[in-house]
Structure formats: structure tokens, C-alpha cells
Amino acid sequence: MGEESKPSGPDLTKGVSLDQFKDGKLLGHVGEEDILLVQAGSEIFAIEPSCSHYHGPLAEGLVVGDTIRCPWHHACFSLRTGEATRPPALNALAVWEVTRDQDRISVQRKREMPQPAASHRSAPTPEKFVIVGGGAAGFAAAETLRREGFAGTITMLSDDGAMPVDRPNLSKDYLAGNAPEDWLPLRGEDYYQDAGIDLRLSTNVAAIDPKARIVTLGSGDKLPFDRLLLATGAEPVKLQIPGADQPHVHTLRTVADSREIIKAAGSAKRALVIGASFIGLEVAASLRARKLEVHVVAPEQRPMQRVLGAEMGDFVRALHEDNGVHFHLEDTVEKLEGKRATLKSGSVIEADLVVVGIGVRPRLVLAEQAGLAIDRGVSVNEYLETSASGIFAAGDIARWPDPHSGQDIRVEHWVVAERQGQAAARNMLGRRERFDAVPFFWSQHYDVPINYVGHAESFDDIAIDGSIDGRDCLLKYRKGGRVLAVASIYRDLDSLKAELDMERSRT
Structure with missing residues (x-):
């Protein structure tokens, strides 16, 4: 520097x-x-x-x-x-x-920095907007509403105790000890006051009444709304085995979760990561940066094979093994007795820190209770509006019509959530803006970044350009001869061009 x-x-x-x-x-x-x-x-x-x-x-x-x-x-x-x-x-x-x-x-x-753009409203705008959720989509929506010139009230309800943060950092640099905590907030506390955003932390929402246009809080208070954004996100899948409720067993979703893992890592010598997901392996890499011995247990033959394919899965495994991670694949943890983890294979791992990363599930209870259309997520149209007029959904819960794949998809990634939050905000203002962004996410493993554009729930074959082991490659995931997604390592410009090609080939 x-x-x-x-x-x-x-x-x-x-x-x-x-x-x-x-x-x-x-x-x-x-x-x-x-x-x-x-x-x-x-x-x-x-x-x-x-x-x-x-x-x-x-x-x-x-x-x-x-x-x-x-x-x-x-x-x-x-x-x-x-x-x-x-x-x-x-x-x-x-x-x-x-x-x-x-x-x-x-x-x-x-030049002088531009002022916030005037709103593009072509008709009178309702005055009371409520956002349920304090993650990427909720924050992006609130920020966009003010940037677009909306002058009405914005109430943002979050059941988290922390202000909206840069969540990808929680499993990457912050957890590894390479980023200070003051890097985490997306905006400082003063921003919400200056922007007139009523951010209510540690606030539970009990119910939503689409007809009466009322949000009922856990406290019993009622909050009227003219437009509502549901951005409740996802929650970690809990491990359903004996001993999973012990204090040294953690999941990772919030700032508080990351802090607890960091605190536990300070006195731990050996960590067990259950699950070879992106989060699980990012946690493994971060705990190796803190000099812990790390064991990963997962049922798959290869980590990340379902998303990235066999060759990339083998590369990811080798990368982590080169950095000292021990894998126990095609195996599961059957019980945790104190610090003793017994695997289905009969192996035993003694670990004083356990992190569970076996996936997340969308938080749909509010939407279901409100009678919104549900299809493995909250169903929305191309404008991110739900089956109830004036109620929108964005982020991990939203299943939307993807113009590239021609299917309804739901994606649990940070950049998608932010982009949907922005689009939903403009549509809450009456803009009628189709959400047609190509999904994108990145994952970091030691010094190797993996970028991924598009969305392939399944694929027939993978065309590999370059060398995966040489950390210089572009992989095209195809189905029926059509490229649905592209992953890359150190092919940043090619990744951007692939994203642009997908934008230009929308169905």
C-alpha cells in the first residue's frame, strides 16, 4: 500500500x-x-x-x-x-x-460530485414505504429510494441487531482477521438519520396484511404502508443430529455469528467444518489463516461439484489441501458428544470449534401467512412484484422470470440481492423496470478468486478454456448447446464479456 x-x-x-x-x-x-x-x-x-x-x-x-x-x-x-x-x-x-x-x-x-437524481415519477407517489429486512436487498432499496428523490417515509425493519453490513466479508477477510470491523457497515449510523430512513434494528415482524396495508410488529404495534418490500433473506439450515445445540457449534450468517466464531477461534486448536459449500470452504480458509487445524466433512464426492463441475471441484479440494485442510468426503457427522464428532464411516474427529455450513433456506413464513404466491420462494413478476399489488420481494426469497435461461429462478447471492433491491425500489416508485440482470457471484479461497456469471441449475457439458490447475481458465456450462453460466479464475475481462454476451442474448 x-x-x-x-x-x-x-x-x-x-x-x-x-x-x-x-x-x-x-x-x-x-x-x-x-x-x-x-x-x-x-x-x-x-x-x-x-x-x-x-x-x-x-x-x-x-x-x-x-x-x-x-x-x-x-x-x-x-x-x-x-x-x-x-x-x-x-x-x-x-x-x-x-x-x-x-x-x-x-x-x-x-467536477463536482453529482447530486441525487430527481425522481422519475410520472404520477403521485404514495408516502409510506416499508422494507422488511436489513440485508443487501433491503438496504439497496432504501438507498435507491432516496437517491431517486423519494421524499416520503421509509421504515426499514430488521431482526438483526447490527446495521446492514457487507455480508460476504463475514466469511472472508473479516473472519480471517484481515479486515477491521469498521469496514463491515454498508453505511455509517449517521447515514440513516441524514437520509431520513427509520432503521429499526432487533425488530421482529409478526404479520403482514396485504388488504389492510398493515405490518404488525412482534411488539403488537401496527405500521401502515402504501408500498412494501419483502427482503427477509435466508437462514442457515440447522444440523439435526445429537449434540448440534452445544455452545461450540456455530452457523454463520450475521455479524454476531462471525464475532462468536472469531472469539472461539482465539482459544481453539482444531476446527471442524460440516459442509463443503462456498460458505463452508471460505470459513475453512479463514480459519486456516488463523492457524487452526481444519477438517471438512461433507457427503459429496467433490466440493462444489454440483455448481462448478468435477474438474473445478478437484481443483478447489487440492487448493485447500495445499493450505492444510483435511477433507472427509462422502461422509457425514452422525453425532457430537462434547468435542468428539463421530462420522458415519466410524472415524472420530476431536474439535473444539464446529462451524456448520450445509446451506440456507429462504425465510418465507411472513409471505406464506400473508397469502402470497409461493413456489420454492416468493413468486414475483418481471418487475419483482408479488401476487399482491403493491408488495414486492427481492433477494434470497424472490423467484423471478429469468430472461436468459427462460426459467423462473431463485439465487442466493449478494450482488443479485443488491441489484434486485435497487430495481424493486424503482418499481415501488412506479417505474415499471424489468429486472433482467445476469446473476453474478464471487468466492475467495486463499489467493484464488472464482467468478461466476449466469445461472445453471444443471448442465450437459463444460467447455474449458485455459488451465484450471494453472489458475487461468474460463469454464462455460452448457445445456442443449446453450451457455447458461461461466466460471473463471483470473480471467476477469473474459468474465465481464461473458456477462455482456448474456445480457445481449436474453430470451
Whole structure:
């Protein structure tokens, strides 16, 4: 990080020529500030060079029209205004004024940051909006409503005790000890007060009455609404074996969960992770970073095979084994007696910390009780509206018509939830905006990131370009000859292009 004090590239106040650009981009500086020049068609733009999410290098990103997409986690920014137009980035980037004198390009002055856009409402907007859920979708919706100029009341009800946080960090850098806790909140406490968002933490919702337009809280209080967003998310599947309720047995979903695991890891020597899911293996990697001995027990022949296929599954296993993880595959834990875990195979593992990662299930009770249409999730239309007018759903609970696969799908991933929250917010304002984003998620295992775009519930074959073992590959998951999803390791630009191809081939 010490190199950040040294500006990059040429001094843009002195001017540069187009032939200095590489692939339409040039990294330079004005004073001590680094700036990325981007050629988009006949125009040249100047923007901050690092994504406002995890500081991904935009110079390695993809220019689409007058936007640029981050190579790491597929955030998108307007080159004209710097506005973050797609999650996971939420904060705008600075932009500079560009001067052209024939073929000479120079940058002198930073533009003022754009103000929140005026609302696009074409009709009077109801005044009372309620959001049930304090995760990615709920927060993104609340933030978008204010960004779009909504001036009515926003009440956000969360049964969590913590403000909305960057949940992917809970199993990755924060759990590994590489990120401080103050990185976790998506916004500081002052934001909610300044934005006029009534965020109520540790608040349970008992019932929703779609006809009367009333939310009943666990306390008995009643809250009227004109528009409602259900974003109740998912909860970890609980282990149903003897001993699973012991205090050293944990699941991971909330900040409190992550804190408890970190505290337990401080005195633990050996950890048992039950389940070879993305969360389970990210936890395994994080606990190895804390120098614990880690054992993973899972019924699969290979980790992640159902989603990523056999060859990628073998690679993931080998990667974790190279980092000291012990696998017990095609096996299950039958009982936990104190710190003693007995496996179906007869093996015994002594572990003073157990983390269960065997999947999550959508929290559908409120939707079911309210009489909303349910199909392995809350059924929504292309505008994310449920079967009850004025009630929308987003995030892990929502099953929506996916224009790429031509099927109704439900996806339990962070970026999808954020993007749905934003789309739902605009539709609560009457925008009638179809949700047609291509699903995207990423997973981090030690120094290896795995990016995945699209959605393949099943596939016939996998076309592999490059080398999985060489950590330089692009995998296309096909069914009936059609590419439904693409996974990649260190093929960031190809991953962005695959996402764009999917957007352009919607059914």
C-alpha cells in the first residue's frame, strides 16, 4: 500500500496523446491524484481508477457505452458522472473535465460530485414505504429510494441487531482477521438519520396484511404502508443430529455469528467444518489463516461439484489441501458428544470449534401467512412484484422470470440481492423496470478468486478454456448447446464479456 503515495503514469495537466493509450485506457495523474483516462467511442473521459467497492483496478475493466465495469466484482460506473450504476459498488467515483486540442488530451479540474437524481415519477407517489429486512436487498432499496428523490417515509425493519453490513466479508477477510470491523457497515449510523430512513434494528415482524396495508410488529404495534418490500433473506439450515445445540457449534450468517466464531477461534486448536459449500470452504480458509487445524466433512464426492463441475471441484479440494485442510468426503457427522464428532464411516474427529455450513433456506413464513404466491420462494413478476399489488420481494426469497435461461429462478447471492433491491425500489416508485440482470457471484479461497456469471441449475457439458490447475481458465456450462453460466479464475475481462454476451442474448 506504500506505493499509493506515488502518482501513476504521466502528468495529465501537461497533456498526452491518443497513441499513449492501451486498449482505450491510460493511467495518469493530476497532482497527487491518480486518474484513469478512458476512450469510449469518440469521447474521452477521466475518472477515479479504483472501484469504490473493494478498489478493483478499472484500467483492467470493460467499457460498455459510456460506462465502465469493474473486473473484480462487476460493479459499473457512469463515465460521465462517476455514479455507481450497478452493485456491489454503492459510492460514486470522482470525474474530471477533459480538454482536447486536436490529438492532445489534458486534464485540469475535478467536477463536482453529482447530486441525487430527481425522481422519475410520472404520477403521485404514495408516502409510506416499508422494507422488511436489513440485508443487501433491503438496504439497496432504501438507498435507491432516496437517491431517486423519494421524499416520503421509509421504515426499514430488521431482526438483526447490527446495521446492514457487507455480508460476504463475514466469511472472508473479516473472519480471517484481515479486515477491521469498521469496514463491515454498508453505511455509517449517521447515514440513516441524514437520509431520513427509520432503521429499526432487533425488530421482529409478526404479520403482514396485504388488504389492510398493515405490518404488525412482534411488539403488537401496527405500521401502515402504501408500498412494501419483502427482503427477509435466508437462514442457515440447522444440523439435526445429537449434540448440534452445544455452545461450540456455530452457523454463520450475521455479524454476531462471525464475532462468536472469531472469539472461539482465539482459544481453539482444531476446527471442524460440516459442509463443503462456498460458505463452508471460505470459513475453512479463514480459519486456516488463523492457524487452526481444519477438517471438512461433507457427503459429496467433490466440493462444489454440483455448481462448478468435477474438474473445478478437484481443483478447489487440492487448493485447500495445499493450505492444510483435511477433507472427509462422502461422509457425514452422525453425532457430537462434547468435542468428539463421530462420522458415519466410524472415524472420530476431536474439535473444539464446529462451524456448520450445509446451506440456507429462504425465510418465507411472513409471505406464506400473508397469502402470497409461493413456489420454492416468493413468486414475483418481471418487475419483482408479488401476487399482491403493491408488495414486492427481492433477494434470497424472490423467484423471478429469468430472461436468459427462460426459467423462473431463485439465487442466493449478494450482488443479485443488491441489484434486485435497487430495481424493486424503482418499481415501488412506479417505474415499471424489468429486472433482467445476469446473476453474478464471487468466492475467495486463499489467493484464488472464482467468478461466476449466469445461472445453471444443471448442465450437459463444460467447455474449458485455459488451465484450471494453472489458475487461468474460463469454464462455460452448457445445456442443449446453450451457455447458461461461466466460471473463471483470473480471467476477469473474459468474465465481464461473458456477462455482456448474456445480457445481449436474453430470451
